[in-house]
Amino acid sequence: MLTSNPFAELSASVPPAIMQTFVVVMAFLVVAGTLVDIVHKRSARxxxxxWRRSRNRARRPVGGGQMVSIAVQTAVVDVMTSGEFCNMRRRLAHLLTMYGFVIYVVTTAILVFAYPTPATPAPASLPILWYIGALMVCFGGYWFWFFIRVDVAAEGxxxxxxxxxxxxxxxxxxxVTFxxxxxxxxxxxxxAWAYVFLALYLIATTVLFGSIPWSKFSHMFFKPAAALQKRVAEANGTRSNLPAPADAPMKLGSVVKHAHHY
Incomplete structure (x- = not known):
């Protein structure tokens, strides 16, 4: 069952060209929605x-080699391992969702464009990866939604x-669930039920990619840039006008309670 390409089976009733067009339209919505979000929120500006202010106020020069090192650290720590999350449960949920989504999207594109019909059977590993990616998204997403989300876990x-x-x-x-x-x-x-959930699948997918200007989807592009900017600001001494962390913060009042939702 898990080795069967669902899109090849669907080609018996839906032409592959329509499936491929839908994927292209979704990709266009990602690009267009991100650009609209950038223009509306002036994120790029x-x-x-x-970046220019940080460079002009730099107290220490950042050389090319150091810049490469900072970029690698950003990619490995902040992007690939989500190092900004201190809470391990939050980080694991994020990583499951992120890598699951990447696997799911990539395998979807391969199955739809390279193996769209039973006449071109896909390697058994591709549908399995598609299911694994989808399950990772569901596990990470539902774990976050019901047990880790701030307004649920901390605010009740x-x-x-x-x-x-x-x-x-x-x-x-x-x-992904549909x-x-x-x-x-x-x-x-x-x-009959397959067509019902296919319709729900298409609707939810369209909402996912069509709502980018109003959702947090584009944050996946902004967060690496923000993380890189933060590391550069720390390296050149400007620290984005923030004070340096104290070596031993004073403990006043009651015992410090560590947050469990970040």
Whole structure:
């Protein structure tokens, strides 16, 4: 079951060209939505202005070799291992969702464009990776949503309380969940229910990629830039006008309680 390409099976009723067009449209929405978000929030202008101010106020020069080292540290620590999260549960949930989403998207594109019909059977490993990526997204996403989210874990709000900032994670988890259910139902031969969940899958996916200007989707592009900028500011001594951390912070009042939701 898990070695079956769900998109090849779907080609019996939906032409591969339509599936491929849908994927291209979703990719276009990612690019267009990110650009709209950048223009609307002036994120790029902020980063370039902050970079220029940091360079002009630099107390120490940052050489080319050091810059390469900073870029590598940013990629490894802040991007690949999500080092900004102090809470290990939060980091694991984020990494599961992030890497699962990457695996899921890449294998989807390969299956849709390279192996769109049963006439071009996909290697058994690709559908398995598709399912693994989807399950990783679901595990990380639901773990975060029901047990780690700040307004649930720390503030006691209902996990079913929705705000606009939740559009990305909700649309992502629902899209992948509906996709998994559709694929399993289709493989099991439940045609009617498979079409129902296929429709839900397409709707949730469209919301996921179409809501980028109003969701946190584009943060995956901004966060590496912000992390790099922070490391450069620390290296050149400006620290973004923030004070240096104290060697031994004073402990006043009651015992410090460490946060469990970051």
């Amino acid at each position: 902020y980063f370039f202005d902050e 709000n209902s996990p079913f309380r929705l705000v606009r900032a939740d559009v990305f994670i909700v649309a992502l988890v629902l899209s 996709g998994l259910i559709w694929a399993l139902l289709q493989t099991a031969g439940s045609v």
